[in-house]
Amino acid sequence: MASSPFNVLFALFTILGITAVASATDCNPLENTTCPADNALSTEHTWWLNSTLDSELWDMETGTADYTSTGADFSIKTENASTLLVSNFYIFFGVMETHVKMSPGRGIISSVILQSDDEDEIDWEWVGYNTSSVQSNFFGKGNTTTSDRGAFHNVANADTEYHNYTSYWDKERLEWWIDGEKVRTVNYSEPTTLYGKNYPQTPCRVKASIWPVGLPSASVGNIEWGGGLVNWDDLPFTMSIQRIRVKDFSSGKEYEYEGTSGSYDSIKIVDGNSTAKAEIEKTPAKTLAEKWNDLGEGAHIGVYCGAAAAGGLLVALFSWWCIRQRQQGRLARALNDGNHGEELASMEKSQNQWAQSRWGRQSYQPVP
Numbered sequence: 001m002a003s004s005p006f007n008v009l010f011a012l013f014t015i016l017g018i019t020a021v022a023s024a025t026d027c028n029p030l031e032n033t034t035c036p037a038d039n040a041l042s043t044e045h046t047w048w049l050n051s052t053l054d055s056e057l058w059d060m061e062t063g064t065a066d067y068t069s070t071g072a073d074f075s076i077k078t079e080n081a082s083t084l085l086v087s088n089f090y091i092f093f094g095v096m097e098t099h100v101k102m103s104p105g106r107g108i109i110s111s112v113i114l115q116s117d118d119e120d121e122i123d124w125e126w127v128g129y130n131t132s133s134v135q136s137n138f139f140g141k142g143n144t145t146t147s148d149r150g151a152f153h154n155v156a157n158a159d160t161e162y163h164n165y166t167s168y169w170d171k172e173r174l175e176w177w178i179d180g181e182k183v184r185t186v187n188y189s190e191p192t193t194l195y196g197k198n199y200p201q202t203p204c205r206v207k208a209s210i211w212p213v214g215l216p217s218a219s220v221g222n223i224e225w226g227g228g229l230v231n232w233d234d235l236p237f238t239m240s241i242q243r244i245r246v247k248d249f250s251s252g253k254e255y256e257y258e259g260t261s262g263s264y265d266s267i268k269i270v271d272g273n274s275t276a277k278a279e280i281e282k283t284p285a286k287t288l289a290e291k292w293n294d295l296g297e298g299a300h301i302g303v304y305c306g307a308a309a310a311g312g313l314l315v316a317l318f319s320w321w322c323i324r325q326r327q328q329g330r331l332a333r334a335l336n337d338g339n340h341g342e343e344l345a346s347m348e349k350s351q352n353q354w355a356q357s358r359w360g361r362q363s364y365q366p367v368p
């Protein structure tokens with residue numbers, strides 16, 4: 001009954017006349033042999049979504065993420081809106097672990113998936129009307145003619161607690177794990193994979209989205225899958241992601257399709273350094289506290305002594321200034337007392353003139 005959420009999302013955009021910003025890699029290599037190669041992740045990394053994601057590695061293609069101290073909120077705030085976060089790196093087999101709080105709400109889908117350019121897909125999908133369930137699913141080469149691949153799994157309080165949803169993916173098998181427990185395995189060669197033909201096997205990137213399936217324009221099957229039409233009085237709908245760990249089992253610079261079979265042995269791993277890996281390993285700008293810790297004990301003592309010396313110097317300077325102020329005060333009083341007021345007045349006047357001429361000069365500066 002349910003078709004791939006991202007195909008639906010695309011169809012939806014088409015129906016609603018919304019043009020999603022196409023990324024450089026929105027090109028199906030089975031239909032177009034000149035698609036650009038896929039950037040390899042080529043490493044393992046965990047992104048905590050308590051601070052803004054590196055825009056070199058992630059694109060917020062639709063909507064916005066609201067970062068909080070515990071994770072990022074992806075919300076539908078207005079009727080028919082959706083959000084879509086996409087990684088611009090790919091893994092060629094690997095692991096994707098995400099800690100998510102699904103959005104409740106009839107007709108609302110929360111999802112975190114792996115998807116390839118020729119539409120292989122490995123999915124976690126939460127259907128908003130049932131907050132104690134998650135659906136595992138997969139697709140091969142965009143084949144959505146049957147929906148016998150989805151399975152439902154129990155998760156308590158999926159909307160109010162973060163749970164660990166992990167997909168493990170290699171050439172032989174696909175596994176879905178919830179909170180450290182394996183809930184499903186799909187082997188490469190099974191009837192549901194058409195004995196390998198529709199087994200996901202091409203480089204995938206991560207996509208996370210919250211979107212409404214319960215729209216009058218959706219198919220009856222999809223509306224049913226979502227549990228009915230969205231009740232827009234319940235806005236906003238929010239999915240939260242605490243973190244995403246991604247591990248690439250391959251390493252190299254890029255992954256390239258050779259030919260149009262879409263099988264894993266047609267994927268060429270281009271040798272070289274991954275730009276995504278370099279971006280991840282780039283030393284982040286250090287905080288003051290980190291710089292301080294880096295200095296070591298000897299340096300710390302040195303800095304303390306320096307600060308003490310500087311403090312001493314400041315005390316000395318301050319004392320000198322106080323004494324001077326007192327003397328000047330005394331001098332002014334003495335001058336006033338001795339009827340030297342005119343001299344002081346003329347000094348003030350010349351200072352005012354100096355200040356005015358300074359401002360005057362500045363305002364007469366020609367505009368460069």
Ligand SMILES: *[C@@H]1O[C@H](CO)[C@@H](O)[C@H](O)[C@H]1NC(C)=O
Nearest residue numbers: 024027031032033034035036
């Ligand atoms: C094939 O992909 C290239 C690169 O993305 C693009 O410029 C070209 O228009 C595409 N051709 C077709 C027929 O889709």
Ligand SMILES: *[C@@H]1O[C@H](CO)[C@@H](O)[C@H](O)[C@H]1NC(C)=O
Nearest residue numbers: 048049050051052068069070
């Ligand atoms: C985000 O969470 C991680 C893990 O709890 C923590 O190490 C990191 O300091 C947090 N970052 C911010 C900006 O709060």
Ligand SMILES: *[C@@H]1O[C@H](CO)[C@@H](O)[C@H](O)[C@H]1NC(C)=O
Nearest residue numbers: 143144145146192194197198
């Ligand atoms: C798509 O999958 C169905 C069964 O799930 C299968 O009968 C059909 O041949 C597949 N189509 C392609 C083009 O592989």
Ligand SMILES: *[C@@H]1O[C@H](CO)[C@@H](O)[C@H](O)[C@H]1NC(C)=O
Nearest residue numbers: 130131132133134152153154
């Ligand atoms: C929610 O999903 C769980 C697990 O998939 C299932 O056992 C339960 O019956 C579902 N509840 C509703 C209200 O559909």
Ligand SMILES: *[C@@H]1O[C@H](CO)[C@@H](O)[C@H](O)[C@H]1NC(C)=O
Nearest residue numbers: 097164165166177179180181
């Ligand atoms: C999440 O689950 C996966 C699979 O069981 C496991 O490898 C990983 O360590 C878990 N993550 C955490 C933070 O426990």
Ligand SMILES: *[C@@H]1O[C@H](CO)[C@@H](O)[C@H](O)[C@H]1NC(C)=O
Nearest residue numbers: 172173185186187188189190
């Ligand atoms: C998958 O393969 C394993 C052995 O590698 C086997 O034990 C298991 O029954 C298979 N599962 C399915 C669903 O075919």
Ligand SMILES: *[C@@H]1O[C@H](CO)[C@@H](O)[C@H](O)[C@H]1NC(C)=O
Nearest residue numbers: 016079080214215216217218
């Ligand atoms: C939302 O989409 C539906 C089509 O499913 C359309 O009828 C409705 O007018 C849209 N609402 C807004 C506010 O765009």
Ligand SMILES: *[C@@H]1O[C@H](CO)[C@@H](O)[C@H](O)[C@H]1NC(C)=O
Nearest residue numbers: 253271272273274275278281
């Ligand atoms: C890849 O990185 C390594 C070490 O960082 C460097 O020695 C090597 O020259 C780089 N290779 C290319 C092709 O840039």
